[in-house]
Amino acid sequence: MAFSPSRQNSNRVIFLQRAEGTENLRAKLQTRPIPKATPGSVIVRVLAASVRANTSRISRNPHRGHALPLPFGPGHTAICRVSGISSDVTSLKVDQLIFIDPYIQARDGDGFYISAVMEGSTPESLKLSRGDWRDGTYADYAKLPIENCHILYEHRLLGDEKHGGLGYTIEELTHLFSMLAPFGGLSDIDSKPGGILLIAPATGRSGSAVLLAAIIVFCHSLRLSTHKSRLFSITGDIAKDAETIRNASRGLADAFWDMSPATAGSSTHFKSCLDALKIGARVSLVGGALAEVNFSYLDIISPKHNLISNLTAVRSGIMAQDKTKEVVRVIDAPISDVWAIIAAFGSEKLWFPNVIQSSLEGFGIGSIRTLTFNNGHVVHERLEIADPETHTPSPT
Known part of the structure; x- marks a missing residue:
């Protein structure tokens, strides 16, 4: 979602609140003053903001399981220019191109807030999400923590390919967010160069991005999908799929990265992948399966039921x-x-x-x-x- 400049000294903001007398949510366009920088903050001018595929569901359904600090201004990751800085900013400069990281963390504790997606359940998290950082990037200007502003090498990224640039557009750079969960998951399970990584499901935005993350850390990857015309196709036969995975991996795999969607709890790929892992392998669970998943406690400690697997399972979420x-x-x-x-x-x-x-x-x-x-x-x-x-x- 790209933004065209508004009139000077005005700030158009999308504001999300409950419709009067109902549980339904509604969005309104409001005009507000441009926020002022306070210690620990940066004011940014939003050039393009990411709209997630599940944004509509998260914003409409009050029983979706993702608590939001209503009423508030939504907005996720974005590409921005620095508009104003506070007195304690030392590296950022006005007009620099930056990437906005939506994972807001408390500076003095464990509170967290994923901007426009989910506020935490602890008192510390609620204070964080309902205070200075309540509003997101669906606006002309936004106020954000210094730590969440990452400087981009503009000349390299936006420059003409004829002159050594990569030729990206501002809108394309918003896809940097797709890399965060995959890269964080691989980091959490300490993926090593040359390791064999199982990726499932391997379709969609994050499934494609994790392949790039695997390349960055020099992993070999085996991608699984229910789509029969591409990648490695899941048949539903646990033993057969596990054997095929082992053959394709030329042995047993070192790690398993899973980002199953909400509807994938009954999928057989969990057991097939667990049965194809080495002793001491690592498992990263990054997905959002809502129902009980199709593997048991015993599948984790002993997938083949005849040895102690010593697996390490990690629920990857907030990206450091x-x-x-x-x-x-x-x-x-x-x-x-x-x-x-x-x-x-x-x-x-x-x-x-x-x-x-x-x-x-x-x-x-x-x-x-x-x-x-x-x-x-x-x-x-x-x-x-x-x-x-x-x-x-x-x-x-």
């Missing part, structure tokens, strides 16, 4: 701000050397066009496309198509 800074550093790093990116086991086209430009759809599990980049352009490509029986790639 130091990890957000790492994502930003990777994305806008002024790298001029050749990049060699290996995309294994299938890939959809990602929003990040200078990393992966094409798809492996139709080549089968185990196929590998190696793309070598220089200044954002593919200078060499090699395709290894896997044998359909052994899943072993061979050069074409």
